[in-house]
Amino acid sequence: METPSFPAYFRERVEEAYGTDSARLILEGCSAPRRSSLRANALKASRDDVACTLDAADISWKGVPWYEDAFLLDAGADEAVRETDAFERGEVYLQNLSSMLPALLLDARPSSDVLDMCAAPGGKTTQIAALAAEKARAGAADVRITACEMHAPRAEKLAYNLKRQGAHAVTVMRTDARRIDAFFRFDHILLDAPCTGSGTMRAHDPKAAARFTPHLLKKCAAAQRALLDRALTVLKPGGTMVYSTCSILPEENERAVREAVLDLRRSKGMVLDAADHDTWSAGSFFTNPVLTRAAADALPADAPRYPVTDHARIGDDGGPAPVVDGLVKTSAAWLIDHAGFAKGYALPGSAASLSTRHVLALTNRGGARAADIAALRDAVVAGVRERYGITLVPEPVAVGW
DSSP: OOOOOOOHHHHHHHHHHHOHHHHHHHHHHHHSOOOOEEEEOTTTOOHHHHHHHHHHTTOOEEEETTEEEEEEEOTTOHHHHHTSHHHHTTSEEEOOHHHHHHHHHHOOOTTOEEEETTOTTOHHHHHHHHHHHHHHHTTOOOOEEEEEOOSHHHHHHHHHHHHHHTOTTEEEEOSOGGGOOTTOOEEEEEEEOOOOOGGGOOTTOTTHHHHSOHHHHHHHHHHHHHHHHHHHHHEEEEEEEEEEOSOOOGGGTHHHHHHHHHHHHHHTTOSOOTTOGGGSEEEEOBOOOEEEHHHHHTSOTTSOOEEEEOGGGOOTTOOOOOEEEEEEEOOHHHHHHHTTOOTTOOOTTOSEEEOSSOTTEEEEOSSOOHHHHHHHHHHHHHHHHHHHSOOOOBSSOOOOO
16 A cells, blocks of 8 residues: 655654554554544533434434443534534534543542643533533532633633533633642643644645644644643642643653653652762652541641542443542651651661652662661651551561561
């Protein structure tokens, strides 16, 4: 089969990332006809309602096994959908199947704060709201959704779509998400980052060569990195972030996320540097304790509290892990700090100390032995137990002594 025509720079980037054989298959896939798809808006209509609408309009459809509200349509069916009354009423939303995945993966839990960092035109935001509404109808508490958009026309489009889709509980924040104040904190963050759109490239597109350039890739990578850094800053401990793009290039996806996480860990002394003793550590040394609700209630009001989920009970349908009633997780770092063990704490004369960056890491300041680390461990465990009645459990396992 003849390889379809694409801009030379695009071909080079894909071949470098995936190798010649895989790149050829990717380019062939980019040339294949693409079917349309839509999502039933659970805020306004049921799946059955939408199925009846499509049947009445003689629009052929298939269900999607992994998402009940998704419908797969024939290629070019978008215009027929737009002519239906259901579309005008906001009961359906034309949306690619792949773009439905991030909101499903985010799986916002009840009574949580959610941030959609790059929300316009609002497809994923309204999907998050619809999924939250379905949980609310089952008795769960509502989620609080904030949607960011920096450009005025796109923010207006976002607000319009939210209203049309019935997502009234969403707060639109007209701001650059890279500058969200660190005062705000969110349990769940969706970062559908601006990108080159390399995953949507079509063969024989006369404008593609002018659009897909090294300058665009560099510009997008810089924006993605800044957004990732801010997302990691405003994400609550124990929170969930879903990062997505419509690009297939590693530097806009896994490489960008890896570098952002490594830099965050580096700032906390968690990446080895021979000149920095904070990085001579055993990592995050203690697990976050899981407590009974009574024990959690006995802690000070400002102690962190997180739900406990049972990942051994994830259903065959791929649904979220259920929350375990009666159990609460708290922060080992908070307990250590508030029990009197500050950053840099060391036993008298010891070459082992807590990191000067954060209290959860036990470090070698030069010449420390395993016995020094063990003594520091035991002192921290005893101090937290005396102060709060909670016994911390070390993650590292002592072998042979």
